[in-house]
Amino acid sequence: MGAKHFLALLFAAGLGVGVGAGRAAVAAPAVAAPAVAAPEYRVIVAGPPGSSAAAINSAGVVAGSYTPAGASGARAFINRGQGLVDLRQIGTASAPRAINDKDQVLGNWTSASGQTRGVIWHRGQARDLGIIPGMLVTYHLDINNAGYVVAEARQDGAFHSFLRAPNGAIRDLGSLPASDPITNATTLNDLNQVTGGSGEFALPEIPYHAFTWTRGVMRDLGDAGSAPNVGNGINNRGQVTGFASVLSGGPHDRIAFIYTNGRLQDIDGRPPTVERFSEGMRINGRGHVVGSSDHLRGFVYRGRRMQSLNTLVDPRPAWDLWPGDINDAGQIAATGYRNGQMFAVRLDPIRPSLEAPIVRTPEEDAALSLLDPPPTPPQAAEEAALDAAARAREVVQPVQQ
Numbered sequence: 001m002g003a004k005h006f007l008a009l010l011f012a013a014g015l016g017v018g019v020g021a022g023r024a025a026v027a028a029p030a031v032a033a034p035a036v037a038a039p040e041y042r043v044i045v046a047g048p049p050g051s052s053a054a055a056i057n058s059a060g061v062v063a064g065s066y067t068p069a070g071a072s073g074a075r076a077f078i079n080r081g082q083g084l085v086d087l088r089q090i091g092t093a094s095a096p097r098a099i100n101d102k103d104q105v106l107g108n109w110t111s112a113s114g115q116t117r118g119v120i121w122h123r124g125q126a127r128d129l130g131i132i133p134g135m136l137v138t139y140h141l142d143i144n145n146a147g148y149v150v151a152e153a154r155q156d157g158a159f160h161s162f163l164r165a166p167n168g169a170i171r172d173l174g175s176l177p178a179s180d181p182i183t184n185a186t187t188l189n190d191l192n193q194v195t196g197g198s199g200e201f202a203l204p205e206i207p208y209h210a211f212t213w214t215r216g217v218m219r220d221l222g223d224a225g226s227a228p229n230v231g232n233g234i235n236n237r238g239q240v241t242g243f244a245s246v247l248s249g250g251p252h253d254r255i256a257f258i259y260t261n262g263r264l265q266d267i268d269g270r271p272p273t274v275e276r277f278s279e280g281m282r283i284n285g286r287g288h289v290v291g292s293s294d295h296l297r298g299f300v301y302r303g304r305r306m307q308s309l310n311t312l313v314d315p316r317p318a319w320d321l322w323p324g325d326i327n328d329a330g331q332i333a334a335t336g337y338r339n340g341q342m343f344a345v346r347l348d349p350i351r352p353s354l355e356a357p358i359v360r361t362p363e364e365d366a367a368l369s370l371l372d373p374p375p376t377p378p379q380a381a382e383e384a385a386l387d388a389a390a391r392a393r394e395v396v397q398p399v400q401q
Contacts, residue, residue, distance in 0.1 A: 047344030195231030241280030248272030
């Protein structure tokens with residue numbers, strides 16, 4: 001495997017390059033900051049010891065992974081709030097990446113031969129997505145409410161990103177201008193807008209540019225003075241969060257950003273005289289961001305400043321929280337560490353939000369209806385009956401709080 005292949009795969013796996021470097025840098029053990037007197041979030045344990053959370057949908061359903069006693073590999077699960085539901089095992093190991101509002105869970109699984117393939121779990125069944133045709137390695141990364149999937153794949157010295165339609169049609173997203181390009185998508189929204197990192201392959205560090213892809217056009221989001229820059233999350237308004245490299249501070253300083261109204265906005269907030277390492281991971285429809293940093297650990301940004309999640313929960317269990325996703329209701333899927341063990345958790349806001357409801361524009365409604373036409377009354381009734389039957393078959397395992 002060439003250096004280009006190796007580094008690209010590390011990016012896709014969340015290790016060593018781009019986003020993964022940020023995670024590795026901020027995940028060192030540290031003492032959690034003191035908690036506030038009035039907690040703002042309630043911690044709900046969603047999985048057993050050793051579990052982790054990957055995503056959350058608008059109904060608060062958490063998707064994560066765990067390894068049952070005696071099992072040789074990880075398994076995917078969901079938790080609707082009543083307990084863990086083990087998803088159908090596929091291959092030697094499987095792990096979820098995303099969940100949409102139809103409770104379709106997207107993930108990857110490992111075949112007996114060691115090949116990584118995509119899978120969608122829905123209504124108790126696991127549908128193998130395989131790999132992108134003609135590609136050697138494929139990582140499936142995100143799924144939206146219309147069932148479109150974004151994926152990365154490698155073959156013949158190139159690393160591409162793709163949009164896969166529910167009918168199986170596949171479109172290469174292309175790349176930003178470069179003589180030897182590399183593109184790594186990360187996520188998409190319900191309007192099929194995609195974000196990630198793209199740029200020229202170069203060593204020792206790939207100078208990714210954060211991008212958005214909309215209907216075949218890839219746009220460079222600019223930078224904060226240096227590279228790499230990567231988009232990690234995008235909401236239906238086209239706002240993006242991720243990390244941007246800066247020239248001040250240390251040699252690899254990165255700041256969490258929001259891209260909105262055509263510009264990158266620094267949400268780290270610290271002065272350029274100090275070393276900074278932060279990144280946004282996901283952004284909801286209100287522009288609220290969850291991510292991680294070297295000074296706050298896991299954080300939430302709700303329009304004013306980044307706040308450590310460890311200071312916004314009851315201090316007595318001594319949680320160390322690392323968020324992975326946030327929904328429009330403000331619920332957060334996170335992996336929490338407590339007494340030397342890790343757990344998939346959901347953070348529920350304790351007080352109701354005073355913000356106005358999110359209202360879609362007519363243009364958004366039209367675009368969403370085009371991608372995912374609303375069902376007719378008979379179709380809606382049939383879908384509801386199928387969902388109810390599938391839930392009745394689920395075996396719910398209680399999770400100790």
